[in-house]
Amino acid sequence: MKIESAQELNKLKDAGEKLLLPGGIRIQVGTSRCGVARGAQEVVAAFEKELTAQGLEGRVVRVGCIGMCHEEPLVEIVMPGKPKLTYGGITAELVPALLKSLAKGKPQKKNLLYRTNQETLAVNGRAFTYAAKTPAEIKSIPAAEDSDFLKPQLRIAMRNAGAIDPMNIEEYAARGGYAALLKAVTQMKPEEIIDTVTKANLRGRGGGGFPTGRKWQACREAHGTHKYVLCNCSEGDPGIGMHKSIIESDPHGIVEGMIIGGYAIGAREGYIYLHHGNPGAKEKLQHAIDQAYEYGLLGDNILGSGFSFSLTLKEGAGGYVCGESTALMATLEGRAGEPRPKYIHTAEKGLWDGPTNLNNVETWCNIAPIIMRGAEWFSAIGTKTSAGTKVISISGNVNTPCLVEVPMGTPIADIIALGGGLPSGSTLKAFQLGGPPAGILPADQAGIALGFDELAAAGSLLGSGGLIVMDQSTCVVDMAKYFLSFLEKESCGRCVPCREGVKRMREVVEGISIATGKEEDIALLNELAECLSSASLCDLGKSAPQVVVSTLRHFMDEYQTHIVQQVCPAKRCSM
Amino acid sequence: MDLKKLDDVIDRHRKEKGALITILHDIQREDGFIADEAMTHLSDRLKLPLSEVFRTVSYFGHAFTLQPRPAAHAVKVCNGTACHVRRGAEVMSELKETVEKEGAEALCRLEAVPCLGCCTAAPAVEIDGKLLDREAAKMTIIKLKSEK
Numbered sequence: 001m002k003i004e005s006a007q008e009l010n011k012l013k014d015a016g017e018k019l020l021l022p023g024g025i026r027i028q029v030g031t032s033r034c035g036v037a038r039g040a041q042e043v044v045a046a047f048e049k050e051l052t053a054q055g056l057e058g059r060v061v062r063v064g065c066i067g068m069c070h071e072e073p074l075v076e077i078v079m080p081g082k083p084k085l086t087y088g089g090i091t092a093e094l095v096p097a098l099l100k101s102l103a104k105g106k107p108q109k110k111n112l113l114y115r116t117n118q119e120t121l122a123v124n125g126r127a128f129t130y131a132a133k134t135p136a137e138i139k140s141i142p143a144a145e146d147s148d149f150l151k152p153q154l155r156i157a158m159r160n161a162g163a164i165d166p167m168n169i170e171e172y173a174a175r176g177g178y179a180a181l182l183k184a185v186t187q188m189k190p191e192e193i194i195d196t197v198t199k200a201n202l203r204g205r206g207g208g209g210f211p212t213g214r215k216w217q218a219c220r221e222a223h224g225t226h227k228y229v230l231c232n233c234s235e236g237d238p239g240i241g242m243h244k245s246i247i248e249s250d251p252h253g254i255v256e257g258m259i260i261g262g263y264a265i266g267a268r269e270g271y272i273y274l275h276h277g278n279p280g281a282k283e284k285l286q287h288a289i290d291q292a293y294e295y296g297l298l299g300d301n302i303l304g305s306g307f308s309f310s311l312t313l314k315e316g317a318g319g320y321v322c323g324e325s326t327a328l329m330a331t332l333e334g335r336a337g338e339p340r341p342k343y344i345h346t347a348e349k350g351l352w353d354g355p356t357n358l359n360n361v362e363t364w365c366n367i368a369p370i371i372m373r374g375a376e377w378f379s380a381i382g383t384k385t386s387a388g389t390k391v392i393s394i395s396g397n398v399n400t401p402c403l404v405e406v407p408m409g410t411p412i413a414d415i416i417a418l419g420g421g422l423p424s425g426s427t428l429k430a431f432q433l434g435g436p437p438a439g440i441l442p443a444d445q446a447g448i449a450l451g452f453d454e455l456a457a458a459g460s461l462l463g464s465g466g467l468i469v470m471d472q473s474t475c476v477v478d479m480a481k482y483f484l485s486f487l488e489k490e491s492c493g494r495c496v497p498c499r500e501g502v503k504r505m506r507e508v509v510e511g512i513s514i515a516t517g518k519e520e521d522i523a524l525l526n527e528l529a530e531c532l533s534s535a536s537l538c539d540l541g542k543s544a545p546q547v548v549v550s551t552l553r554h555f556m557d558e559y560q561t562h563i564v565q566q567v568c569p570a571k572r573c574s575m
Numbered sequence: 576m577d578l579k580k581l582d583d584v585i586d587r588h589r590k591e592k593g594a595l596i597t598i599l600h601d602i603q604r605e606d607g608f609i610a611d612e613a614m615t616h617l618s619d620r621l622k623l624p625l626s627e628v629f630r631t632v633s634y635f636g637h638a639f640t641l642q643p644r645p646a647a648h649a650v651k652v653c654n655g656t657a658c659h660v661r662r663g664a665e666v667m668s669e670l671k672e673t674v675e676k677e678g679a680e681a682l683c684r685l686e687a688v689p690c691l692g693c694c695t696a697a698p699a700v701e702i703d704g705k706l707l708d709r710e711a712a713k714m715t716i717i718k719l720k721s722e723k
Contacts, residue, residue: 033693035705069695237656242693276600276638317596318637320689329668334593335627336634395657395694402695434655468656482659486689492634 002296004304009182011172012295013395016174019132020164024057030162032065032248033241033280039091040073053096056103064249064482065098066162068149070400070420071113077102083115083131086144092503106137110361116144122159123176123369125377152414153415154381155405156389157205157365161249166284168290172252178297178369184260185305188371193264194220197367198376201387202302206232206323206360207434207463209386209452215357218347219265222355227267229258229392230332230351230358231276233281234316234323236490237435237466242403243361247274247281250365251288257310257364259298260310260371270311273328276318286313324538325350325358327492338492339538360464362391386451390462392433394419396469397426406450413446417562418470426471430554434463436483437543439550440476458548475552475572476558481509491540498541501532505548513573517563525552544556576606578616580711585620585654595631607643636661648719650674650712653699655690663698666709670700673713678718 005010006183012055027047031040040062047060066074073089078084079102089111090098101108102285115138119128144150155161164171172178184193198213217226232252235243247254258270274282285403289311293300314332321327322337330350331337341545350356366388370378379387386408395401397418412431422428428443438461441448448454455462470479484506493499505528511517529545536542552559568575576584584601588594595617602613609632618625632639651659652667667687672684683702691699693706700712707715 033691033706034695035697037699039695069693074694236689241690241694244692276635312591313581314591315600316595317600317633317635317639331596332593334595334631336631338634393694395697396660400695401657401697466656468660470660474660479659480657486654 004296007180009178011175012170014451015508016168016170016172019094019168019171020174021078021079021080022059023080023149024059025051026160027058027060028063028076028078029060030064030066030072030074031062034065035071035072035142035322036073036280038072042092043073043095049100050099053446054099054101054103055261058441060143061165063164064161064166065245065403067158067403068400069402070086074162077107078130081115081131083117083134083138085138085141086113087111088113093525109141112138112141114142114144114147115201117155119345121176122156123153124179124372126176128175136165149418152410152418154389154407155368157253157362157391158246158249158403158405159369160253161246164250166249166251167287169252169288169295172250176372177252177368178256180371181259181297182303183257184371185263185303185307189267189276190220190264193235193260193371196375197370199265200367200378202363202370202378203386203452204359204462205390207461207555209462212359212363215347215359216265218260219267219355219357220367222348224355225270226352226354227265228351228354228356229262229265229267229270230328230356231258231270231272231364232323232328232358233272233326234328235275235464236323237464240402242391244278244281245367245403246361246515247278247285250287253368254285255288255292255298255363257367258311259302260308261357261359261364262365263307267357268309270309270387271332271351272311272313273322273332274313274315276316289313291437319492320486321492321538321540324540325540327360329356338494339540341537383449383451383454385453388542390450390465392465392467392470394467395470397422397473398469399423408451409449411446412448412450412467413425415450415467416446419469422469422471426473428469429472429474430470430476432463432468432470433465434485437461437539437546438463439546440479440554441550442554454491460552473570473572475568475570476555477509477513477562477568478553478572480548481506481513484509484544487540487544495537495541496535497532497535501528501536501541502544505532506544509548510561512559513575515566515575519563521563522552522559576602576610576613578612581613582620585617591722595623595628596635600634603639628674645681645684648683648703650685650716651688651701652685653691653697653701654687655694657694658698661697666698666700666712669709670712670716673716677717677720679716682719682723683716691696
């Protein structure tokens with residue numbers, strides 16, 4: 001069925017609503033990475049078996065990531081006229097009793113985390129109601145919007161994560177999906193869209209923080225008839241999996257954003273670069289693309305507007321450096337993923353020498369809500385220079401590693417608290433936000449507000465938003481060695497400063513970690529850092545010394561202790 | 576993969592621009608490695624210099640191999656930052672010990688991988704695609720050996 005009008009899109013939406021708010025029980029089981037690791041597939045099977053055994057009308061739906069990785073397997077129950085119930089830690093053995101209690105109309109309190117009566121859909125600001133009233137028997141259960149975990153959050157990019165079946169376009173439409181595309185291609189001029197994105201003050205979520213509207217403008221104005229829009233889902237950072245999670249939870253959000261971007265820029269072709277080794281994400285994204293073609297949301301004459309756009313998913317073949325724009329484009333062209341000098345900007349000459357615009361997963365996911373709700377709505381969220389929200393994955397020495405989306409301007413310390421804080425007996429020593437190029441910041445900087453400029457002022461980077469929390473058991477020399485070893489392996493080897501420099505820096509730091517360090521090593525490290533950051537070809541080499549530079553700045557004592565006393569205070573280094 | 580089958584793979588991706596990496600993924604999945612003959616044939620069919628094909632294969636060492644990988648079971652130990660902070664290196668040496676103690680060297684291929692994307696389970700291990708914690712991973716290795 002091809003959708004060509006608002007009425008037809010409404011039909012899709014209505015069909016989806018029947019699925020989201022059905023006559024029987026709807027059981028949503030989180031089946032992203034963490035859920036599956038804790039046995040979510042067995043939970044799905046158990047529910048399916050029990051529904052039949054107890055003769056209940058219902059459907060089990062595999063949804064994506066709700067974000068509370070530590071409460072997996074997470075199960076959400078939707079019943080007609082009742083608030084949505086969120087259960088945590090539901091294993092297969094717990095399923096029969098849980099279903100029985102639901103069938104009796106007395107939902108069990110055990111494992112029940114909270115209830116949701118109503119949600120505001122981030123994409124259009126409308127209310128999505130499960131139940132107008134709260135039944136007396138569950139009144140004592142906290143409301144989701146008041147919970148410590150959800151209250152500080154605002155989910156825009158992750159608006160549908162965990163709420164819909166990622167394989168079902170109808171459910172996406174029922175939560176306001178593809179209405180922004182309809183609005184964009186039928187009611188807005190390309191320039192108007194770019195203007196909206198610019199005024200919204202959306203900045204690239206991949207790390208650089210470049211204003212998205214200006215990037216689009218440059219590509220729109222570039223000479224050349226064959227333009228491309230790309231999505232970067234490289235996510236090669238060691239220690240984050242949030243893009244995988246967004247793709248596995250809500251692939252249509254990316255597809256919709258990219259079609260709108262293609263229309264605004266004047267591109268007819270789009271490519272998604274997906275990091276190698278994500279079979280789940282690949283399957284879901286490909287399925288979403290196929291569905292979009294089937295419904296006429298991709299292909300020729302989209303929604304009867306005369307605009308045509310094709311979208312192709314390409315799997316990369318590994319490599320951290322392939323997240324760099326020119327290396328990514330080389331990989332998409334089927335070549336070895338090496339960066340090239342950017343004398344000519346990729347907005348002028350990028351993929352196959354055509355003008356090219358590259359944004360990452362999270363940036364694309366922000367587009368549809370901005371189009372629906374306008375620039376003013378978006379720019380009012382967050383801070384003056386960093387509008388909107390940021391998806392943050394919290395891991396390391398925290399009690400409950402998780403995935404959250406918070407407004408810009410939230411202090412880092414509050415985000416650490418969302419991860420359950422540090423285990424008892426642990427004290428915050430340092431943290432990293434944004435992968436190796438961000439370096440490491442000490443505990444006393446945890447009051448910094450989340451934002452591009454705020455972190456840059458502290459000598460760090462917002463980066464892609466992987467927050468690694470480190471307690472007193474970590475050693476900064478060991479961390480520097482760890483990151484340098486990683487970057488040494490990932491250096492593509494094309495330019496000498498990076499290929500040789502990272503290796504030499506790693507050797508020096510390793511020397512310090514095995515008690516063969518010398519006083520003059522510090523000066524040598526600074527000299528190497530200077531050389532790398534000024535002479536490397538791409539940002540991998542340019543930012544490689546950052547972890548050493550930042551730890552030297554904030555933890556010089558610890559380096560000295562290693563060198564002079566030959567002691568590792570955290571007892572991590574083998575001395 | 577014989578050349579006829581390889582031709583089928585190439586034809587299947589004929590419409591895709593710059594399909595070399597996509598085709599290589601198919602060969603690697605099917606054969607477990609990229610044979611010399613396959614590279615020569617790809618060079619002919621795609622009109623690419625053989626050096627370019629070889630360069631691409633050898634550049635992406637994580638994804639493509641020139642020889643079949645030896646052991647049947649992949650034991651992946653996460654070496655992501657979160658797992659490193661939570662002492663992933665210790666897990667690696669513990670599992671190595673287990674593998675040696677059980678004499679399962681030929682059966683299990685231990686490798687450190689960049690990030691398994693499941694920081695809750697840090698330090699995380701994956702055996703044959705299943706995510707495990709360190710104790711479960713040890714048990715699995717012992718079980719694999721005893722089943723052999």
